[in-house]
Amino acid sequence: MPTPGTPLARLGFLTIGLFDPADPAAGHETTLRTVELGERLGFDSAWLRHRHLQYGISSPVAVLAAATQRTSRIELGTAVTPLGWENPLRLAEDLATVDVLSGGRLNPGVSVGPPMHWDDVRAALYPDTADVEDFSYTRVERLLRLVAGEPAASFAGREGVVEEWSDRVQPHSPGLRDRLWYGGASTRSAQWAGQAGVHFLTSSVVRAEGGSTDFAQIQADQVRAFREANPAGRVSQGLVVIPTDGATAEQRERYAAYVEARSPRVGVPQGPGRLLFARDLLGTSEQIAEALYAHAGFREVTEVVFALPFSFAEADYEQILTDTAERLGPLLGWSPAA
Template identity: 85%
Template sequence: MPAPGAPLEQLGFLTIGTFDPADPRAGHEATLRVIELGERLGLDSAWLRHRHLQYGISSPVAVLAAATQRTSRIALGTAVTPLGWENPLRLAEDLATVDVLSGGRLQPGVSVGPPVHWDDVKGALYPDTADAEDLSHTRVERLLRLVAGEPAATFSGREGVVEEWSDRVQPHSPGLRARLWYGAASTRSAEWAGQAGMNLLTSSVVRAEGGSTDFADIQAGQVRAYRAAGGTGRVSQGLVVVPTDTATPDQRARYAAYAEARAPRVGVPQGPGRLLFAPDLVGSSEQVAEALYAHAGFREVTEVVFALPFSFAEADHEQILTDTATRLGPLLGWSPAGS
C-alpha cells in the first residue's frame, strides 16, 4: 500500500475534447457527457484545454456554458486560456456570463505569450496590430482588473429613453476574480502569479531550469517559489494519470503503448523553450498512488487535475475517470463530493 500523506482535498480532470472534423458535434457532445460523468462520480472539477486551429475544442468557454446547463455542482475550468488569442475585455464578459450561468462554479485558468506558430497566424489574428500587441503579463493584469469590476469605460448612465450604460463589464460576477488561475511553466511565472494574487496551475510540462532535468523537483520548486513570492491562493498539480484497475486487456495494452511512445521525451529538454514533460503514470491505482506519494510536486499540493490522454476514446475516458474516482482517489485520502 502507498504511504499515507496529507489527504487530497480536490480531485479534477482535464480534457481537450477531440472531434472528427467531418462531424464535430459528436466530439463536443462526448466532452459534455464526460463532464456529466465527472459530476456523477463526485469529482470536484472538469477542465477544458484550448486547441486553436486544431481538432480539439477551440472555444472552451462556449462549451462550458453548455455544461452549466447539464451539471449543478462540479467546478468548470479552463487550463488554460492563452491570452494572446483573446481581447481581455471581451473575455471578461464571456467569463462573467458563464460564471453567472453556473452559479459561481467557473475556474478560469489563463497564460500569456505569443500564440503557437505566431508567424503563421498573426496575419489572421491581428492583421493590423500584431507588432503592437502586448503579450506579456500586462494582458493578464487587464483581465484581472476588468473581472474585478474596475472601470472599462468613461461613460455610464442613461442615454435616450431606454439605453442604460455601465462603466464596467456586465454582468459583474462577485467572487470570480478570486477564482482566476495562472498556468505557470517556469519559476518566474509562478512567482508572478503569487505576486498578482492568482491561484497557481502546474501541469505535466515545465521549463528545465538551473541545470536540472528532474521534473518533479522543478515542479515542487515552482510551487514553493509561488508561496515565497506571496502566493496564498490555491495550487493544483497536473499530470497524466491512467489507473488500469477495471481496464480490459485491450485497453491496458493501448495505455501501455501510449506511455511507451511518449517516454523518450521524459528527462530531455525539448525545443528552444527547454520544456520538460512528466512521465505518464499508468498502472493499478495502488501503483499510481505509490508513484504520486514519491513525487516531489505532488507532495506540495492538496489539489490535482489529472489529464485524460487526448487520443483515447470516450469509453477509455469513462473507465479512467471511474477508476480515478472509486479506486485511486480513496487511496490518496480523497472523498467524492457529497459523500
C-alpha cells in the same frame, strides 16, 4: 501500498475534447457527457484546454456555458486560455456570463506569450496590430482588473429612451476575480502568479531550470516559490494519470502503447524553451498512488487536475475516470463530493 501523507483535498480532471472534423458535434457532445460523468462520480472540478486551429475544443468558454446547464455542482475551469488569442475585455464578459450561468462555479485559468505558430496566424489574428500586441503579464493584469469590476469605459448612464450603459464589464460576477488561475511552467511565472494574487496551475510541463532535468524537483521548487509569494493561494498539479484497474486487456495494451510512444521526450529538455515533460503514470491505482507519493511535486500540493490522454475514446475516459474516483482517489485520502 504507499504511506499516506496529507489527504488530497480536491480532485479534478482535464480534457481537450477531441473531435472528428467531419462530425464535430459528436465530439463536443462526448465532452459534455464526460463532464456530466465527472459530476456523478464526485469529482470536484472539470477543466477544458484550448486547442486553436486543431481538432480539439477551440472555445472552452462556450462549451462550459453548455456544461453549466447540464451540471449543478462540479466546478468548471479552463486550463488554460492563452491570452494571446483573446481580447481581455471581451473575454471578461464571456467569463462573467458563464460564471453567472453556473452559479459561481467557474475557475478560469489563463497564460501569456505569443500564440503558438505565431508567424502562421498573425495575419489572420491581428492583421493590423500584430507588431504592437502586448503578450506579457500585463495582458493578464488587464483581464484581472476588468473581471474585478474596475472601469472599462469613461461613460455610464442613460442614453436615449431605454439604453443604459455601464462603465464596467456586465454582467459583473462577484467572486470571479478570486477564482482566476495562472498556468505557468517556470519559477518566474510561479512568483508572478503569487504576486498577482491568482492561483497557480502547474501541469505535466515545466522549464528545465538551473541545469536540472529533475521534473518533480523543479515542479516542487516552483510550487514553493508561488507559496512564498502568496501563502493563501491555491496550487493544483496536473499530470497524465491512467489507472488500469477496470480496463480490459485491449485497453491496457493501447494505453501502454500510448505511454511508450510519449516516453522518449521524458527527461530531455525540448526546444528553445527547454521544456521538460512528466512521465505519464500508468498502472493499477495502488501503483500510481505509490508513484505520486514519491513525486516531489505531488507532495507539495493538496489539489490535482489529472489530464485525460488526448486521443482516447469515450469508453476509455469512462473507465479511467471511474477508476480514478473509486480507487485511486481514496488511496490518496480523497473523498468524492456528495
